[in-house]
Amino acid sequence: MKTVGFWRAAWLVARKDLQLEWRTFDALAASVVFAVVVLLVFQFAVGGGPARQLSADALVPGVLWLAISFSSVVGIARSMDVERRGDTLAGLFRAPIDRGAIYAGKLIANAVRIALLEVILVPLAIVFFNASLGGAWLELIFVLALCSFGLCALGTLFGAIVSRVGRGEALLSTLLLPASTPLLLAGVTATGALFRGDGLASVSRWLGMAAGFGLLYFFVALATFEYVLEE
Amino acid sequence: MTAPAIAATGLTRRFGQIRALRGVDLRLERGRRLALFGANGAGKTTLLRILGLGLAPDAGSLAIDGLDPRKDAQAARSRIGWLAHASLLYADLTARQNLEFWSRLYGVEDPAARAGQLLEEMQLTAYAEEPAGILSRGLSQRLSLARAMVHEPALLLLDEPFTGLDPYAADGLRARLKTTGGADTSFVLATHRIDDGLALSDQWIVLTRGKIVAAGSSPETDPQTVADAFFPARGAA
Numbered sequence: 001m002k003t004v005g006f007w008r009a010a011w012l013v014a015r016k017d018l019q020l021e022w023r024t025f026d027a028l029a030a031s032v033v034f035a036v037v038v039l040l041v042f043q044f045a046v047g048g049g050p051a052r053q054l055s056a057d058a059l060v061p062g063v064l065w066l067a068i069s070f071s072s073v074v075g076i077a078r079s080m081d082v083e084r085r086g087d088t089l090a091g092l093f094r095a096p097i098d099r100g101a102i103y104a105g106k107l108i109a110n111a112v113r114i115a116l117l118e119v120i121l122v123p124l125a126i127v128f129f130n131a132s133l134g135g136a137w138l139e140l141i142f143v144l145a146l147c148s149f150g151l152c153a154l155g156t157l158f159g160a161i162v163s164r165v166g167r168g169e170a171l172l173s174t175l176l177l178p179a180s181t182p183l184l185l186a187g188v189t190a191t192g193a194l195f196r197g198d199g200l201a202s203v204s205r206w207l208g209m210a211a212g213f214g215l216l217y218f219f220v221a222l223a224t225f226e227y228v229l230e231e
Numbered sequence: 232m233t234a235p236a237i238a239a240t241g242l243t244r245r246f247g248q249i250r251a252l253r254g255v256d257l258r259l260e261r262g263r264r265l266a267l268f269g270a271n272g273a274g275k276t277t278l279l280r281i282l283g284l285g286l287a288p289d290a291g292s293l294a295i296d297g298l299d300p301r302k303d304a305q306a307a308r309s310r311i312g313w314l315a316h317a318s319l320l321y322a323d324l325t326a327r328q329n330l331e332f333w334s335r336l337y338g339v340e341d342p343a344a345r346a347g348q349l350l351e352e353m354q355l356t357a358y359a360e361e362p363a364g365i366l367s368r369g370l371s372q373r374l375s376l377a378r379a380m381v382h383e384p385a386l387l388l389l390d391e392p393f394t395g396l397d398p399y400a401a402d403g404l405r406a407r408l409k410t411t412g413g414a415d416t417s418f419v420l421a422t423h424r425i426d427d428g429l430a431l432s433d434q435w436i437v438l439t440r441g442k443i444v445a446a447g448s449s450p451e452t453d454p455q456t457v458a459d460a461f462f463p464a465r466g467a468a
């Protein structure tokens with residue numbers, strides 16, 4: 001038998017999660033449906049009322065990050081539910097690998113799911129609200145990646161906690177959404193700047209805050225994940 | 232000299248006010264098979280969880296296959312296989328994909344070959360491409376046993392493996408357990424089924440309120456002896 005290193009173990013866990021997703025589309029489908037419904041409801045509400053006076057660049061960032069954050073809760077909860085059914089998280093805990101690699105693997109899989117969700121969601125939001133991003137696609141990808149990383153880092157840890165205590169999405173959203181508020185505020189502000197054509201230099205403090213919180217959440221989760229999984 | 236599969240002294244564990252284990256000493260040589268009896272709440276599962284390195288004892292020392300889990304946790308975990316009533320299988324992966332995944336995670340050299348070999352040994356080849364979630368409880372438990380054996384553990388921990396099985400499926404699992412592993416594979420079987428425990432083991436112990444209250448050699452033991460230790464009040468009557 002070979003020793004399985006940290007990143008090899010993380011990759012195996014992530015690949016297994018994505019393999020499960022590919023077979024069922026369970027978490028991704030639930031997230032996408034939820035997010036598209038949020039966009040539709042907002043588009044419908046704005047379409048006929050006084051809110052129509054709001055410009056698209058003022059609306060889209062808020063609606064987009066609202067849809068991303070709530071859909072992430074749905075997706076992360078579903079991905080952890082898969083582990084709860086056969087008590088497989090306990091199986092992973094007993095495997096001869098660094099337990100932080102379980103966290104890293106699940107984080108990678110959740111990040112891929114959220115990235116796929118955003119690939120569908122962003123063009124839809126732009127079309128629904130008739131917004132224009134100019135040429136700032138790369139900057140938007142950077143903002144989405146930065147803030148989504150923090151959201152996944154925290155969501156994966158809280159998802160494991162919720163899974164261990166046998167609770168569902170309600171507890172996950174109660175834990176995750178308040179704690180991720182700094183990331184969501186940074187995401188909304190930076191995305192708004194891009195839709196207004198202001199560029200990222202004007203929101204560098206917000207981006208620094210998002211990076212700081214993301215790294216803080218990641219390292220705290222990596223250090224504490226073993227204790228979360230302990231029986 | 233080969234290190235024992237289990238060498239434990241003075242294992243204790245509390246959950247709040249409840250003393251689940253109260254100074255358990257246990258030694259199991261390589262290749263020996265131990266039946267662990269006890270009423271509900273006697274401490275069987277707590278002991279198995281500690282031996283399986285899923286739970287740390289409050290006090291006492293433990294070595295698995297000569298390895299101290301506090302110093303060499305990953306190597307110690309690599310010596311252990313686990314079979315419980317929860318399947319530890321991914322319902323949406325096929326039987327083969329499950330075995331290949333766990334083989335890779337345990338660092339098995341050729342995961343595909345090992346998965347194929349275990350499917351054959353457990354007579355599951357016909358179900359290899361079926362999702363684990365659609366298998367009957369009996370087939371699922373056999374697949375779980377295969378999962379526990381992917382890395383050829385020195386020590387197999389079995390927590391009530393017959394729970395929920397019909398008599399035919401229980402027979403199938405019993406037959407697999409008799410032939411599973413090599414001469415060097417030890418196991419600890421926690422069960423309420425005294426006949427099964429004695430038939431499958433070389434030695435037995437009874438836990439009551441977190442302490443070993445009786446022990447013996449299985450081939451020489453009458454089931455009533457275990458039952459009397461198991462339920463002392465009834466034995467006295």
